[in-house]
Amino acid sequence: MSCNNILKAKGYRLTPQRRVILDILHGEGAHLTADAIYEQVKAKVAGVNRSTVYRTLELLESLGLTVKAELRGSHVYHHAEEGHHHHLKCRICGRVSELPEELLAPLSTSLLEKHGFAADLNHHVITGLCQDCRERV
Template sequence: MPESKLTELLRERGLRLTPQRQLVLDAVKELGHATPEQVHVRVQHIAAGVNITTIYRTLELLEELGLVNHAHLSHGAPTYHAGEDRHVHLVCKECGGIDELETAQLGPLAQLLCEEHGFHLDVGHVSFVGICGACKR
């Protein structure tokens, strides 16, 4: 059986794959976009002894390994999503729905910010808050 990407990346750092690490990664993948608290609830269904501190530490490690990314979609905790694809989040303030936009679509804005302000936009961490089409109707 081939080694998982997580196992491979951990081994390169001299770390081992623990059940908690795998559970956290699986939870993020299953939930799509999730706060550490939401990941904790999901993991607790399988392993009740895993505490929230372990969730936060594991999410930080998974992000360092490039397996998850985070964005701040509201004033609360960051929201994590799995995968290497970076995208912009469109967050509905009415229903809480999250849609995604390709980062390339912000290219002109990123270029303008750089040229006029010397500001380099991290488009993978951008989120726009507004009202989605469904709630607008």
């Protein structure tokens, strides 16, 4: 179902601000903070304010159109169509690396089979120590 159809089904319109935010998230292919999104939106839509961007991001997240996660001490957003992806973050040096989805698939299966719990494993940051930092401590 398209973003426009999802919004309409929930009683919302695809406003110019919402369209621009979704386009930015879809086109960027990176994790963006709300402030970074705001800077791009205000260059494209006259008169938009920061609170509009924050409210729109909250709405899009509640509808499952965007995903919000904490990364490097900030909340970041990405388009939900980018799929599930995860990160490993070293708590000493702060290095972040991608974690393949297939590594969490057994966890999801185990939670469902053993606990009847269907986990939302959309975007996770797992903290710990990278190899370099482990060797130094």
